[in-house]
Amino acid sequence: MSGSSSHRKPWPMKWVVLVIIVSLAGYTFVTLRYRKSAPSYLPYQDTKNRAGVLRLLSAGFQRIILTAQRPAESGSVRNSAASIPAPGGLGSDLGPSLLDLPLLPAEITRVNAPASISTLVAYPIEFTCALADNKRQLSGAELYIKDNAITLLPTFEQLDGGLLARSRDSVVLVTVPAGTLKPGTYRAVVVGERTSRAWTVQVH
Numbered sequence: 001m002s003g004s005s006s007h008r009k010p011w012p013m014k015w016v017v018l019v020i021i022v023s024l025a026g027y028t029f030v031t032l033r034y035r036k037s038a039p040s041y042l043p044y045q046d047t048k049n050r051a052g053v054l055r056l057l058s059a060g061f062q063r064i065i066l067t068a069q070r071p072a073e074s075g076s077v078r079n080s081a082a083s084i085p086a087p088g089g090l091g092s093d094l095g096p097s098l099l100d101l102p103l104l105p106a107e108i109t110r111v112n113a114p115a116s117i118s119t120l121v122a123y124p125i126e127f128t129c130a131l132a133d134n135k136r137q138l139s140g141a142e143l144y145i146k147d148n149a150i151t152l153l154p155t156f157e158q159l160d161g162g163l164l165a166r167s168r169d170s171v172v173l174v175t176v177p178a179g180t181l182k183p184g185t186y187r188a189v190v191v192g193e194r195t196s197r198a199w200t201v202q203v204h
């Protein structure tokens with residue numbers, strides 16, 4: 001019995017390779033099928049985000065993250081309200097309510113946004129902003145609503161290395177989802193560091 005065990009032939013290499021391939025295929029399938037798609041849990045960042053939301057809510061603000069894009073051409077918004085220059089900066093109300101201060105454009109030079117809109121349709125806001133330098137690129141927009149005031153913060157991020165933006169002037173389009181604004185008259189402002197731009201919009 002022991003002699004037959006010692007002279008047992010090893011598996012042919014082709015079967016060893018086949019077993020390895022089948023095992024890898026099975027592991028890959030299970031990993032892709034049941035792996036969590038959500039990002040890893042970051043305790044510090046999660047706690048910080050929750051604290052920021054609670055801070056805004058206690059100050060009476062509603063915060064909405066919007067997608068900002070650079071349209072192929074300007075002037076896509078019709079029946080625009082008349083806008084006027086407004087002081088730059090976040091102000092004494094919103095500023096202290098933010099844990100992290102966003103990187104804003106230097107100036108808001110023009111705004112195209114309807115003077116009247118139905119609550120059932122999306123609200124487009126197109127604006128032109130001047131950047132402080134060529135080391136910034138558009139990253140998004142944050143909308144803050146408190147009572148009858150709308151504050152739009154276009155946010156930028158620093159470019160890495162030797163990358164430079166093609167121009168220091170940017171035309172940006174953001175769209176407020178339908179149903180976000182309740183009926184009423186609002187004072188809206190797009191915020192820049194040095195100069196902002198404000199207008200009035202009637203939501204019905």
